[in-house]
Amino acid sequence: MKSFSIAVLAGDGIGPEITREAIKVLELIEERNDVKFELLPAAFGACAYFEFGDAFPQSTIDICDRADAILKGPIGLNHEDSKRIPIDKQPERGALLPLRRRYNTYANFRPVSLPKDLAHFSPLKPEVIGEGIDLVMVRELVGGLYFGEKIAGVNEAGLRYVKESLEYDENQIQQILHQAFKLASKRKKVLHNIHKSNVLKSSVLWNEVLGEVAVDYPEVEVIHILVDAAATLLCLNPTQFDVMVMENMFGDILSDQGGGILGSLGLMPSACLGDEKAYYEPSHGSAPDIAGKNIANPYSMIGSVAMMLENSFAMEEEAKNVWTAMQGVFADGYSTADLSKPGSGVQMIGTDEFGDKVVEKLRAMPVVS
Numbered sequence: 001m002k003s004f005s006i007a008v009l010a011g012d013g014i015g016p017e018i019t020r021e022a023i024k025v026l027e028l029i030e031e032r033n034d035v036k037f038e039l040l041p042a043a044f045g046a047c048a049y050f051e052f053g054d055a056f057p058q059s060t061i062d063i064c065d066r067a068d069a070i071l072k073g074p075i076g077l078n079h080e081d082s083k084r085i086p087i088d089k090q091p092e093r094g095a096l097l098p099l100r101r102r103y104n105t106y107a108n109f110r111p112v113s114l115p116k117d118l119a120h121f122s123p124l125k126p127e128v129i130g131e132g133i134d135l136v137m138v139r140e141l142v143g144g145l146y147f148g149e150k151i152a153g154v155n156e157a158g159l160r161y162v163k164e165s166l167e168y169d170e171n172q173i174q175q176i177l178h179q180a181f182k183l184a185s186k187r188k189k190v191l192h193n194i195h196k197s198n199v200l201k202s203s204v205l206w207n208e209v210l211g212e213v214a215v216d217y218p219e220v221e222v223i224h225i226l227v228d229a230a231a232t233l234l235c236l237n238p239t240q241f242d243v244m245v246m247e248n249m250f251g252d253i254l255s256d257q258g259g260g261i262l263g264s265l266g267l268m269p270s271a272c273l274g275d276e277k278a279y280y281e282p283s284h285g286s287a288p289d290i291a292g293k294n295i296a297n298p299y300s301m302i303g304s305v306a307m308m309l310e311n312s313f314a315m316e317e318e319a320k321n322v323w324t325a326m327q328g329v330f331a332d333g334y335s336t337a338d339l340s341k342p343g344s345g346v347q348m349i350g351t352d353e354f355g356d357k358v359v360e361k362l363r364a365m366p367v368v369s
């Protein structure tokens with residue numbers, strides 16, 4: 001029997017409740033397959049700061065170091081509560097970025113997917129959605145403004161001043177572009193390169209390196225789009241995109257827009273892959289305003305499990321089954337509050353019921369081994 005250990009970092013806000021549903025799915029996968037998952041829960045985020053004085057405590061680092069993969073819930077507090085934690089210890093800077101850096105998870109895959117029959121979830125018109133939205137944003141995750149040098153202080157004129165650098169070297173750019181080209185090559189063989197080379201020198205280097213990497217993938221057509229134009233096109237004509245690649249900050253912003261065109265950030269799972277280790281997380285925040293109310297959508301967390309099955313455990317068929325099971329729950333006319341507004345014809349169910357229905361659907365599907 002195969003056995004994998006998974007560090008489970010439930011995080012803050014809605015993290016614990018959506019993680020609970022993801023674990024139900026993992027348990028069923030164990031039942032259906034010749035596989036054992038050793039779940040290693042560990043504190044991460046604001047909850048860890050309040051318990052241990054550190055949002056990414058050593059005990060959690062040790063667990064993550066030895067785990068085969070990491071399943072991570074959203075972290076963070078609302079604007080006011082964040083002030084209870086010193087700036088550099090806040091969960092985003094004190095835990096998430098160190099996690100990304102520690103495991104060099106440079107390749108972040110964010111699928112933005114809405115089948116045609118779920119077009120009613122989207123704020124876009126059905127004619128814009130056409131046959132459905134199905135694209136993947138590939139975001140560089142350990143470089144750029146997020147990790148560049150930061151200086152804050154008072155300048156010579158006596159004014160408070162800040163400087164943050166957008167840094168990349170050619171190796172960092174190359175490695176993410178290879179990932180994007182490989183994915184494009186497996187899909188529709190079109191890669192949209194998102195950049196801002198009319199202003200940023202970082203984009204000029206990025207595009208130069210892209211030209212070199214592209215030689216290895218003659219089958220892939222490259223289309224260059226400025227990031228601001230890409231934001232518009234995502235609304236006007238999202239179905240023209242298949243694989244989009246971009247640097248860290250552009251990816252942060254456009255991937256939330258991806259959630260917007262689907263109708264909910266709750267539909268945004270992600271995989272963060274390094275060469276040695278991978279972790280999986282929803283693309284969205286911890287939504288403290290709805291935490292503990294059993295109304296959050298666990299799709300992003302269960303989808304992150306599907307991405308883990310595929311990328312870390314080579315269980316592609318079960319991964320597909322998990323996606324199909326989740327789509328099946330929607331197709332039956334159920335969803336959590338984010339996607340079941342009054343008059344939408346969608347029946348509202350709780351976080352736990354959504355998880356139960358996914359489990360029920362998956363249980364009914366044959367196992368392909």
Ligand code: IPM
Nearest residue numbers: 076092096252282283284285
């Ligand atoms: C994301 C999130 C993080 C990011 C935050 C929580 C630091 O918004 O994964 O998109 O900006 O990368």
Ligand code: MG
Nearest residue numbers: 252253256283
């Ligand atoms: Mg973000």
